[in-house]
Amino acid sequence: MKLPPLSLYVHLPWCVRKCPYCDFNSHAAKDELPADEYVEALLTDLEQDLPLVWGRTVHSIFFGGGTPSLFNARQIETLLSGFRGLLPVSPAAEVTLEANPGTTEHDGFSSYRDAGVNRISLGAQTFSDEQLNVLGRIHGRAEIHRAVESIRAAGIDNFNIDLMYALPGQSVNGAVQDVKEAIACAPSHISHYQLTIEPNTAFHVNPPQLPDDEIAWDMQLECAKVMAKATYEQYEISAWARAGYQCRHNLNYWRYGDYIGIGAGAHGKITLPSEQAIRRRVRHKHPLTWMKQVVDGESIIEDRVLGERERIFEFFLNQLRLRDGIRKSQFSARTGMAWSEVSGQVEEALAKGLLNDDGDLLKASELGWRFNNEIQAIFLP
Numbered sequence: 001m002k003l004p005p006l007s008l009y010v011h012l013p014w015c016v017r018k019c020p021y022c023d024f025n026s027h028a029a030k031d032e033l034p035a036d037e038y039v040e041a042l043l044t045d046l047e048q049d050l051p052l053v054w055g056r057t058v059h060s061i062f063f064g065g066g067t068p069s070l071f072n073a074r075q076i077e078t079l080l081s082g083f084r085g086l087l088p089v090s091p092a093a094e095v096t097l098e099a100n101p102g103t104t105e106h107d108g109f110s111s112y113r114d115a116g117v118n119r120i121s122l123g124a125q126t127f128s129d130e131q132l133n134v135l136g137r138i139h140g141r142a143e144i145h146r147a148v149e150s151i152r153a154a155g156i157d158n159f160n161i162d163l164m165y166a167l168p169g170q171s172v173n174g175a176v177q178d179v180k181e182a183i184a185c186a187p188s189h190i191s192h193y194q195l196t197i198e199p200n201t202a203f204h205v206n207p208p209q210l211p212d213d214e215i216a217w218d219m220q221l222e223c224a225k226v227m228a229k230a231t232y233e234q235y236e237i238s239a240w241a242r243a244g245y246q247c248r249h250n251l252n253y254w255r256y257g258d259y260i261g262i263g264a265g266a267h268g269k270i271t272l273p274s275e276q277a278i279r280r281r282v283r284h285k286h287p288l289t290w291m292k293q294v295v296d297g298e299s300i301i302e303d304r305v306l307g308e309r310e311r312i313f314e315f316f317l318n319q320l321r322l323r324d325g326i327r328k329s330q331f332s333a334r335t336g337m338a339w340s341e342v343s344g345q346v347e348e349a350l351a352k353g354l355l356n357d358d359g360d361l362l363k364a365s366e367l368g369w370r371f372n373n374e375i376q377a378i379f380l381p
Contacts, residue, residue: 001273001336004257006053007060007249008083010042011263013287015067016103019136020202021195025265025285026066034291038263039075041291043082045262045283048297050087052270052279053260058087060094060249063117069099073111080116094119094158094248101147102139109154119247120151120159121191127181128174131167134208148185158245160189165223166216167195168208175219176226183230188245192223193238217370237321237372254318255327256334264290276336278306309381311335312342316379320372325363345378354378 014029061083063076076097083089096119097112109120124144126132132140151159161182165175182190194216197203211219224234232240236254239247252259261268265285271278282302284290293299306314315335319326331339346362349355354368354375368375 001271001276001278002333003056003271003273004255004334005059005252006056007062007252007257007259008046008058009249009259009261009263009266009268010061010063010068010079011065011261011266011283012038012063012068012071013066013264014070015065015100016070016138017136018202021135021198023198023201024066027287029070033070034288035071035075038287038291039071039078041294042079042262043086045294045299046083046086046260048294048299049260049262049268049270049281052272053087053258056087056258058083058089058093058260060252061089061096062249063095063097065098067100067103067123068097069103069112073115076112076117077115096121096160096247096249098123099147100137100139101143102137109150109156113154113156118156118158120156121162122147122151122159122187123162124182125162125164126167126170126178128167128170128178131170131174134168135164136202145185148187158188160191160247161185161187162191162193164193164195165219166211168210170211170219172215172218172222176222179223179226183227183232189239189241189247190227190232191238192227192240194220235323254321255330256315256318263287271334275305278311278335280304280306307381308335308337308341312337313376313379313381316342317376320364320375323363323369325358325361328360328362342379349375349378 011025013025013027014033015026016029018026018028080095095117097117098121100123125135125137127141127144129140163178163182165178179192195210197207227240232242234240235246236250239250258269258271261283264283264287266283268281269278280302281300283299284293284301290299312335315331316326328339331337346355350357353365354371356363356365364372364375
């Protein structure tokens with residue numbers, strides 16, 4: 001087992017309003033945010049994880065939520081300066097801030113750029129005002145375009161637009177029009193994922209009528225054609241990018257790299273080669289509880305070493321999301337296991353026509369790409 005690259009995920013859990021489809025650890029901000037106190041707690045939280053990562057360099061930082069753009073640029077700058085004071089951060093680190101079009105008036109994107117952010121992920125979801133209303137979003141189509149103009153005016157050329165498809169009442173043509181309008185904004189990256197109904201959401205209690213699986217597949221295919229024609233390359237199930245603009249932070253997840261997760265409900269994965277072990281750590285979910293617990297060094301609610309079968313499953317679960325496939329040469333280094341431990345399962349997937357063997361890479365066939373869950377099931381513990 002060898003050390004993989006290390007990333008840092010920072011969870012900023014508040015949003016203006018909880019969307020009915022959202023199952024993330026996010027909380028509607030009913031009162032003024034305790035933002036400065038939360039920032040201080042984040043730095044304390046990171047400091048408590050340092051013994052697990054002494055001397056390791058962070059290659060990407062991702063501010064996720066919630067709606068991180070509810071925090072102002074000064075607070076983001078305080079965090080980035082604090083991170084660099086606690087552990088090595090690569091000068092070329094990718095630093096992403098998630099932002100929603102309805103909350104970008106807090107600070108201009110030029111202020112976030114000056115604070116050290118060099119990549120924006122904009123949660124558009126759709127350009128249809130009618131569907132934005134159904135999805136419970138607080139912005140409209142006009143706000144999306146204003147946010148894009150603001151990003152460009154700030155000189156940030158590396159930005160992502162989040163889009164969902166298979167929305168309530170959406171047609172194939174409607175999904176394609178969303179993609180075309182996103183492309184017209186000239187982002188470097190497009191995240192394009194299917195709306196699904198998750199437990200513990202308002203949509204799960206009162207589910208809307210969604211397009212059936214065949215229509216959703218047609219949407220995926222037609223949208224893929226449009227993005228490919230516009231020189232966006234699909235490198236992951238839900239991610240498309242222009243050359244050189246793949247999301248390095250997310251790639252580290254999918255290649256089974258390491259990451260520290262700080263903030264309410266954040267997850268972390270740390271490789272410990274000296275122990276031939278991988279540890280997973282999870283924080284308290286509620287932000288106010290987490291803030292109290294972190295002061296006492298008790299913010300962790302789960303801290304465990306992964307078993308061998310879990311490591312195998314996680315490795316394949318993540319790398320199967322990548323269009324260029326599973327790297328055989330990374331398996332032992334990332335899991336501490338011999339390839340012979342999975343050769344039988346790999347042969348099963350090959351025999352079913354779900355995978356193709358391409359030297360060091362195992363690539364999903366077109367059948368396997370459509371039925372990715374079928375391959376994942378083969379590697380379940």
